[in-house]
Amino acid sequence: MAKYVYRFSEGSKDQKDLLGGKGANLAEMTKLGLPVPPGFTITTEACRAYMRDGHVPPELRVEVTMAVREIEDTIGRRLGDFHEPLLVSVRSGAKFSMPGMMETVLNIGLNDASVKGLAEFSGDERFAWDSYRRLIQMFGKTVLDIDGDLFAAALDAKKAERGARTDVELSADDLKELVGTFKQIVRDQCGREFPQHPREQLDMAIEAVFDSWNTERARLYRRRERIPHDLGTAVNVVTMVFGNLGETSGTGVCFTRDPSTGHSGLYGDYLSNAQGEDVVAGIRNTLPLADLEQLDPTSFNDLRQAMRRLETHYRDLCDIEFTIERGKLWLLQTRVGKRTAGAAFRVATQLVDENLITMDEAISRVTGAQLSQLLFPQFDADARKERLTKAMAASPGAAVGEIVLDNAQALARTGAGAQVILVRRETNPDDLQGMIVAAGVLTSRGGKTSHAAVVARGMGTTAVVGAEEVDVDVVAKEVRVAGRVLRPGDVIALDGTTGEVFLGDVPVVDSPVMLYISDGLEAGLAAAEDDATRELVHAVDRVLTHADAARRMRVRANADNADDARRARERGAEGIGLCRTEHQFLGERRQFIEDVVLAEAGEQREAALEKLLPLQRQDFVELLEAMDGLPTTIRLIDPPLHEFLPDLTELAVKVALARDKDAVDPRDETLLAAVQRMHEQNPMLGLRGVRLGLKLPGLFALQIRAIAEATVARRQAGGDPRPEIMVPLVGSVRELHLVRMEAEEILAEVGEAAGLRLDLPIGCMIELPRAALTARRIAEEADFFSFGTNDLTQTTWGFSRDDVEGAFFADYLENGVLTISPFETLDGDGVGALVVAGVTGGRSAKPDLHMGVCGEHGGDPESIHFFHDAGLNYVSCSPFRVPIARLEAGRAAV
Ligand code: PEP
Ligand code: MG
Numbered sequence: 001m002a003k004y005v006y007r008f009s010e011g012s013k014d015q016k017d018l019l020g021g022k023g024a025n026l027a028e029m030t031k032l033g034l035p036v037p038p039g040f041t042i043t044t045e046a047c048r049a050y051m052r053d054g055h056v057p058p059e060l061r062v063e064v065t066m067a068v069r070e071i072e073d074t075i076g077r078r079l080g081d082f083h084e085p086l087l088v089s090v091r092s093g094a095k096f097s098m099p100g101m102m103e104t105v106l107n108i109g110l111n112d113a114s115v116k117g118l119a120e121f122s123g124d125e126r127f128a129w130d131s132y133r134r135l136i137q138m139f140g141k142t143v144l145d146i147d148g149d150l151f152a153a154a155l156d157a158k159k160a161e162r163g164a165r166t167d168v169e170l171s172a173d174d175l176k177e178l179v180g181t182f183k184q185i186v187r188d189q190c191g192r193e194f195p196q197h198p199r200e201q202l203d204m205a206i207e208a209v210f211d212s213w214n215t216e217r218a219r220l221y222r223r224r225e226r227i228p229h230d231l232g233t234a235v236n237v238v239t240m241v242f243g244n245l246g247e248t249s250g251t252g253v254c255f256t257r258d259p260s261t262g263h264s265g266l267y268g269d270y271l272s273n274a275q276g277e278d279v280v281a282g283i284r285n286t287l288p289l290a291d292l293e294q295l296d297p298t299s300f301n302d303l304r305q306a307m308r309r310l311e312t313h314y315r316d317l318c319d320i321e322f323t324i325e326r327g328k329l330w331l332l333q334t335r336v337g338k339r340t341a342g343a344a345f346r347v348a349t350q351l352v353d354e355n356l357i358t359m360d361e362a363i364s365r366v367t368g369a370q371l372s373q374l375l376f377p378q379f380d381a382d383a384r385k386e387r388l389t390k391a392m393a394a395s396p397g398a399a400v401g402e403i404v405l406d407n408a409q410a411l412a413r414t415g416a417g418a419q420v421i422l423v424r425r426e427t428n429p430d431d432l433q434g435m436i437v438a439a440g441v442l443t444s445r446g447g448k449t450s451h452a453a454v455v456a457r458g459m460g461t462t463a464v465v466g467a468e469e470v471d472v473d474v475v476a477k478e479v480r481v482a483g484r485v486l487r488p489g490d491v492i493a494l495d496g497t498t499g500e501v502f503l504g505d506v507p508v509v510d511s512p513v514m515l516y517i518s519d520g521l522e523a524g525l526a527a528a529e530d531d532a533t534r535e536l537v538h539a540v541d542r543v544l545t546h547a548d549a550a551r552r553m554r555v556r557a558n559a560d561n562a563d564d565a566r567r568a569r570e571r572g573a574e575g576i577g578l579c580r581t582e583h584q585f586l587g588e589r590r591q592f593i594e595d596v597v598l599a600e601a602g603e604q605r606e607a608a609l610e611k612l613l614p615l616q617r618q619d620f621v622e623l624l625e626a627m628d629g630l631p632t633t634i635r636l637i638d639p640p641l642h643e644f645l646p647d648l649t650e651l652a653v654k655v656a657l658a659r660d661k662d663a664v665d666p667r668d669e670t671l672l673a674a675v676q677r678m679h680e681q682n683p684m685l686g687l688r689g690v691r692l693g694l695k696l697p698g699l700f701a702l703q704i705r706a707i708a709e710a711t712v713a714r715r716q717a718g719g720d721p722r723p724e725i726m727v728p729l730v731g732s733v734r735e736l737h738l739v740r741m742e743a744e745e746i747l748a749e750v751g752e753a754a755g756l757r758l759d760l761p762i763g764c765m766i767e768l769p770r771a772a773l774t775a776r777r778i779a780e781e782a783d784f785f786s787f788g789t790n791d792l793t794q795t796t797w798g799f800s801r802d803d804v805e806g807a808f809f810a811d812y813l814e815n816g817v818l819t820i821s822p823f824e825t826l827d828g829d830g831v832g833a834l835v836v837a838g839v840t841g842g843r844s845a846k847p848d849l850h851m852g853v854c855g856e857h858g859g860d861p862e863s864i865h866f867f868h869d870a871g872l873n874y875v876s877c878s879p880f881r882v883p884i885a886r887l888e889a890g891r892a893a894v
Helices: 016-031 044-053 058-075 114-122 125-142 148-162 172-190 198-212 216-225 276-281 289-295 297-314 341-353 359-364 368-375 407-415 429-437 451-459 512-519 521-527 531-550 562-570 581-585 587-598 603-626 648-660 666-678 689-695 699-716 733-754 769-773 775-779 789-797 809-814 831-845 861-870 879-893
Strands: 005-007 039-042 088-094 104-108 233-239 250-257 264-272 318-325 328-336 386-390 392-395 398-404 420-424 440-443 462-465 471-473 478-481 484-486 491-495 500-503 554-558 576-580 631-635 722-727 762-766 784-787 850-853 874-877
Touching (some): 016 039, 016 044, 016 088, 016 233, 016 328, 044 198, 058 233, 104 125, 104 198, 114 125, 125 148, 125 198, 198 233, 216 809, 250 289, 250 297, 289 297, 297 328, 341 359, 341 368, 359 531, 359 879, 368 512, 368 531, 368 879, 392 451, 398 407, 407 429, 420 429, 420 491, 451 462, 462 491, 512 531, 521 531, 531 879, 554 879, 562 879, 576 581, 576 874, 581 587, 581 603, 587 666, 603 722, 689 699, 689 733, 699 722, 722 733, 733 762, 762 769, 762 775, 769 775, 769 789, 769 831, 775 784, 775 831, 789 831
Parallel strands (some): 398 420, 440 462, 554 874, 576 631, 631 722, 722 762, 762 784, 784 850, 850 874
Antiparallel strands (some): 005 039, 039 233, 088 233, 250 264, 386 500, 392 462, 478 484, 491 500
């Protein structure tokens, strides 16, 4: 039989799954002998049973009875007693903290009789009636679902009647009358009396906390924080202690060190003669914690000792909620405290210096997400801003600039020295020039792996995508949003970390941590303006240096040209894991590919290919020079044809209009016929990758020759080029075999002519389920594998990577089919199982087969841990995410 109730003396901090964060830590403090009011925790399992069955499990009632009786016996007071009544609070507490999202009910156990007992016991009639009125108000609102304004209005009316400005000015008699009014509100609204039986109050409050797990706001919060909906909450039933019993009582919160700098000291607030909710509501100004030393030296010292004890025990920054009841300290909650990204790094290294944790532990105390926050330039938090909209945060950073609507404007304005934001409905490879010069990109369509998102992330350019409220009208040259009409030249600001778009200029501040990453420690320290920032730069340096030493996986970058490659190298990339050669044919060069694809076989195509060779060779020479001495995986061309051919509809319209006027350009006619011939319903599943290479003989051959000749050129120049040839979209070993045969021939021929041996590794992407499932066979022809988890996700789920995020992911996140886009974080159960199958299959044929990943997931923290566990040799990610991957790969290894 399940055990649904744990006394505080039974649990421990490691039982957060079962007892929730608050319950587990209350138990831990109890075990440490710290002063925690007696109580117990109802498990998350009970909540899950309640959600499943629609009622609380019958055993729970019995267990609650036993646990309540034990408290009663321990402290010698009873629930509902006429003399010294026991009162309890009922508090939610899920595994992950969800501040303010769920319910709490205080003062359970008060009724018409016990309120008199409380008055007698406390010697304070006013206090007793105030507590009772608070109970009815809180219970009415959260348990009975009565509109809270009704109680608030009655309270205001009473204050007005008495000419009182604050609650404190109301007398015991006023409050007694108010209790009568509140009970009447309950009667009117619910058609029942306010429950007088303490046990009924307790049971109803417990159910209300369970119910609060599924309120709209709680669900919304979980979606944003990626907390699964099926965990449920625990419920803590805690003996009430009162901070509002006069001047020798009070309540407060404190941190064992400063949560924004990490410095050790006394940080916190205290409010005398008050309850916790008064501190939160900010009714009176709190005192700094240090002032407690004068007010109540004994409790202050007890608290200091408890803080030290907790920090030593948890070996981390803790935050604590406490209450002093008539000179006696009680701890109501503690947890490892939330902190800013900067403080996380500083605290971790401070704790190492204090010999409380090891460096291995220090790197596990910080995350790649925190590091990435430190790398981006940020908007000045204090600046005034007018928000226009909020959409998907696709590529982080803070960008400010003039609106431009196309490449021409982008180039013209940046040429004139302006900063620009490229605003498009969506982007395609044609927009690349504009994207390169823009400070930021805003699109009204598309998801996290849309072209705009992927390319912007790759370039480290800020991007907000899928902003549906933004209406981009290129014809009228207008952008309409939030009731405003903006035009090119108007300034907007994008926050790629939050997805917010602001009107006008918002000041941006630079990140010294970024300067440290790209230019070294001295540069980072020089850019730091104060000691705290210098300490931060040192902390990041120590953490990253240790992560580099600890990690097993290498970190490479996805980079398509020498500039990106250099940038990646500066940030610590140990090679290129993916050079997408189709990206070398965007913009002006697109025509070359169009010519090759549309040319009739034979001389025409030969001629088209001929023109490409010198361009490609030069691309590779530059790339290999930038990555001298490091592995450089060059992928043979994988152009989704629809991105490289003219748009069928546009072309058809153009030809039709010309026909009407009898003025058709015969070239357009031929082009239209060819585009019609090549048109595909599902281009991402069509003539791509190796399929195109096999269909158009000469195309791959040209690239392989260019790689070979570039290698020769670099070697002759005294360099150490290390290219690897990668074949995309392989589904069958035979495809790879055919390309391999051709490649070996070309390498031999070029090598021979130069008097060099060119045995470059030839491998393939594993990005189709069939490739993963037949990896054993494919490995026989491959020198390495690189998992393409973008296409593998697309083909495993059958989700079109360009369409689904905007189409229905919001619904899927809402109804819990997904907790996050599988294009962002690897779906371990499904796509991950194929990765594991690919690794196992490949290594069963070749135990030392070198394997990496180059899909977007290569830079995603959670996915990186998966790849480490799967046994990959490296991850490859956008240059910007290289430091994050270095840290996460290190964390995965300790
Ligand atoms: C992939 O599919 O994961 C991949 C890296 O290739 P691309 O994104 O270029 O299709
Ligand atoms: Mg792919």
